[in-house]
Amino acid sequence: MAENTFQKLRDEIENDIVTGRFAPGERLDEVQLATRFGVSRTPIREAILQLNAIGLLEIRPRRGAVVIDPAPQRIFEMFEVMAELEGMAGAMAARRHTETDGDALKAAHQKCEQAVAAGETDTYYYENELFHRAIYAASHSGFLEEQCTAMHRRLRPYRRLQLRVHNRMKASFGEHARIVDAVLAGDAELSRALLRTHVAVQGDRFSDLIANLSK
Amino acid sequence: MAENTFQKLRDEIENDIVTGRFAPGERLDEVQLATRFGVSRTPIREAILQLNAIGLLEIRPRRGAVVIDPAPQRIFEMFEVMAELEGMAGAMAARRHTETDGDALKAAHQKCEQAVAAGETDTYYYENELFHRAIYAASHSGFLEEQCTAMHRRLRPYRRLQLRVHNRMKASFGEHARIVDAVLAGDAELSRALLRTHVAVQGDRFSDLIANLSK
DNA sequence: GTCAATAGTCTTGTATACAAGATAAAGATT
DNA sequence: AATCTTTATCTTGTATACAAGACTATTGAC
Numbered sequence: 001m002a003e004n005t006f007q008k009l010r011d012e013i014e015n016d017i018v019t020g021r022f023a024p025g026e027r028l029d030e031v032q033l034a035t036r037f038g039v040s041r042t043p044i045r046e047a048i049l050q051l052n053a054i055g056l057l058e059i060r061p062r063r064g065a066v067v068i069d070p071a072p073q074r075i076f077e078m079f080e081v082m083a084e085l086e087g088m089a090g091a092m093a094a095r096r097h098t099e100t101d102g103d104a105l106k107a108a109h110q111k112c113e114q115a116v117a118a119g120e121t122d123t124y125y126y127e128n129e130l131f132h133r134a135i136y137a138a139s140h141s142g143f144l145e146e147q148c149t150a151m152h153r154r155l156r157p158y159r160r161l162q163l164r165v166h167n168r169m170k171a172s173f174g175e176h177a178r179i180v181d182a183v184l185a186g187d188a189e190l191s192r193a194l195l196r197t198h199v200a201v202q203g204d205r206f207s208d209l210i211a212n213l214s215k
Numbered sequence: 216m217a218e219n220t221f222q223k224l225r226d227e228i229e230n231d232i233v234t235g236r237f238a239p240g241e242r243l244d245e246v247q248l249a250t251r252f253g254v255s256r257t258p259i260r261e262a263i264l265q266l267n268a269i270g271l272l273e274i275r276p277r278r279g280a281v282v283i284d285p286a287p288q289r290i291f292e293m294f295e296v297m298a299e300l301e302g303m304a305g306a307m308a309a310r311r312h313t314e315t316d317g318d319a320l321k322a323a324h325q326k327c328e329q330a331v332a333a334g335e336t337d338t339y340y341y342e343n344e345l346f347h348r349a350i351y352a353a354s355h356s357g358f359l360e361e362q363c364t365a366m367h368r369r370l371r372p373y374r375r376l377q378l379r380v381h382n383r384m385k386a387s388f389g390e391h392a393r394i395v396d397a398v399l400a401g402d403a404e405l406s407r408a409l410l411r412t413h414v415a416v417q418g419d420r421f422s423d424l425i426a427n428l429s430k
Numbered sequence: 431g432t433c434a435a436t437a438g439t440c441t442t443g444t445a446t447a448c449a450a451g452a453t454a455a456a457g458a459t460t
Numbered sequence: 461a462a463t464c465t466t467t468a469t470c471t472t473g474t475a476t477a478c479a480a481g482a483c484t485a486t487t488g489a490c
Contacts, residue, residue: 004276004473006264030442040475042257045443049221049261053268061219062442062481077358081300088299143292219443245472255445260473277451277472433490440483447476458465 009047024069083200090191093138101138239284298415305406308353316353
């Protein structure tokens with residue numbers, strides 16, 4: 001394997017954070033993690049430091065690392081920025097997508113449809129992620145794609161909460177349909193607007209999110 | 216001091232990168248850095264790992280860390296994203312700025328004016344940074360402010376190149392003036408548009424940048 | 431019974447040691 | 461003479477050791 005231990009550990013721990021296995025505010029014990037992964041503290045520390053740099057962990061000097069626990073206000077701000085970036089990706093995708101990009105987008109959309117039909121929220125959650133990635137890829141901007149993917153990952157725990165809200169899955173899918181049409185039609189500004197509102201958590205959706213946060 | 220060694224080292228090395236003391240593509244020797252800062256390799260490694268996480272360094276397994284040397288295409292993409300975020304910050308600043316924010320913006324603008332009058336590019340470069348930060352702050356979105364600041368730092372070496380181009384400083388200042396007016400007038404969409412084009416490197420400005428990159 | 435102070439333990443932060451892969455150099459073979 | 465192979469050195473990656481600050485629990489005083 002070409003990867004290093006600390007890189008695998010970083011991905012592993014990051015995954016545990018964004019999937020909620022490590023709850024926000026929870027402290028990460030270095031020796032505990034070290035024994036769990038069967039390594040020494042050194043690579044654990046290196047993984048933790050990287051996650052700190054990304055903004056997933058906060059390191060309080062001499063007091064250890066804790067999972068960032070953003071205030072609702074901050075979560076809202078993160079969704080705002082995400083919405084803007086997604087809108088940008090959508091606009092670029094509309095202008096630049098190739099036939100292959102379009103096919104990939106349609107395929108991802110169909111997979112979402114199957115999940116909706118089966119009523120499987122978890123599957124939809126997964127396919128939804130691939131749908132959005134298809135748009136990032138179609139933007140043909142490597143940097144934007146990376147930024148969007150990183151933000152998407154980071155907001156994963158909260159998006160998961162959102163989908164639990166009654167009927168959100170169907171509403172989300174309906175929005176996807178219009179997005180696909182706009183992108184394929186090459187309408188940059190419509191794609192931007194649709195994706196912005198699709199991603200942003202405004203009005204009721206924000207209160208729903210906050211309500212679900214506390215439990 | 217409350218800060219840790221590795222945090223200070225991270226800031227120090229990061230600064231050396233964005234100011235160009237470490238050239239793109241250059242390899243960072245751990246023991247060399249360790250002796251330079253009078254510490255062991257451990258905190259150096261931890262600093263390097265963090266800079267890797269934020270995308271300033273690339274770590275090739277068992278072969279050390281090198282300063283990221285982005286292709287022109289990628290630099291262009293970074294400016295595109297930066298432009299979008301700045302536009303967003305401008306739009307929010309226009310809607311949300313308080314009287315204090317407005318005063319700070321005007322003050323920063325005046326400092327820029329003095330630098331232009333004195334013909335001091337380096338001073339302008341510095342005051343320009345403060346001008347943009349005043350806009351971020353006026354957006355009243357802590358997360359957006361952080362993202363913009365981080366991007367601004369990361370693009371610092373290339374923005375410095377831009378200002379060397381003949382007359383760019385005066386042109387930049389002229390754009391600032393219109394931006395100040397739009398923000399203070401509360402015109403969100405005009406502020407967005409002006410900041411977008413102010414930050415983006417399009418047309419001639421892109422070729423100028425590329426031309427300066429090679430030397 | 432409650433609060434405060436002190437001792438003890440635990441955890442982090444840094445240094446050092448060791449192992450393994452990578453680079454470079456020297457020798458051998460064609 | 462050039463190239464391939466082998467060996468030696470150097471650098472990274474991980475483990476361990478040690479020091480200092482933070483937390484905890486116990487004991488003493490009010």
